[in-house]
Amino acid sequence: MIIAFVQTKGGVGKTTLAVNLAVQRVLRAGRDVLLVDADEQGTASDFAAIRAERLGHTGFAIVQLTGAAVRNQVLGLAKKFDDVIIDAGGRDTAGLRAALTVADLAVVPFQPRSFDVWTLGKVAALIGEARVTNPSLQAVAVINCADAQGPDNQAAAQVLAENPEIAFLDRPLGRRKAFPNCNAIGLSVLEAPTKDAKAIQELCSLAEGLASLAAKPR
Template identity: 30%
Template sequence: MSGRILTVAQQKGGSGKTTLAAHLAVALAGRSGEPVAILDVDPQGSLGTWFEAREENLGEAGTGLEFRTASGWGARREARSLARSHGYVVVDTAPKTDTDAKPAIDAADFVIVPVQPTPVDLWATSQTIDLAARESTPALLVLNRVPPRASLTGEMADAIAASGYDALNSRLGNRTVFASAMGKGLAVTEEAPSSKASLEVASLIDELVNRVG
């Protein structure tokens, strides 16, 4: 067995990277029926904090995920080791540091790049795209924290298309239920399965799986 390694990376902070990583892991586990692992290589440890809350809420046996941490070049080794026994490995990286992100990007089959729909965020994203290109890893942009009825979102979608970056059509809105679910160690698909946020995640996962296999 050799699973897919999906590294969530974004050099700019505040993109919702950890929230996206957690939701990808939960949704992939539910959709694929395969074991899924999450690997936290961000020194801030936000994904680990989320997983601890998940264990408290669901019990150690009920998380549906395996959790590991790694740092530096150990991230590449750990990700590849997990991929031998899991259908998917979702890796959360630190912002603003090539050194920590590079091994996780090198190990990945795909880099998932969350970007908020603002020009500044798109400009900053080029650093992450360039890093993925240097490691010969395909990158997929995901518009994240998208405000409702914002004309800028359409402009940003056009800007992404013009940039030549590969992006998923599915988007995740700027919804409070994401923060609420994360605080309990859950995903919105578990906290509010009939919500618009949950439907957005389901759409994203369908599109992502079709792309990455």
């Protein structure tokens, strides 16, 4: 399956979720994973480099691609891997659009506090456009950096659930220090020196939810 993390808004957790999902699929599901860094910032590649230095290997393959190459290369590479996970970057780029034309599943992270209907509309429009060439593209919104409590999660969930282009996957991830701490040392939250059980449970729940969606026939 090809899963693309997409959002035209920056800093919502695309790279964090993409790298954690990549490691989760390798460690917990025994999958052969290719991580595609389609963001010119190269954050996922930096993560992989730190990881390789620390562990001696990444556990997954990684390639950095931009523009139309995201489509052309991924179409060929997908045959060699069980899962391809694309980190599509935080702007409306040719790479992001190309990713949407090859993905089975687009995952759109939202943060409840910075929730912004305009962003949802913009991403939904990109997904609608991609479905012209990729009609079986599934798309789900997930809440990342959920508050521990308060009305914002609920408000965000309600707006997300009403969008016709993007389904709402109710498997939120809380705002947890384990994520930035692990990002900085090239590890997933599964591998943290000090484990955060909630972060692990939320990551595995998200991974399960995505896997069951992707298992649906196209």
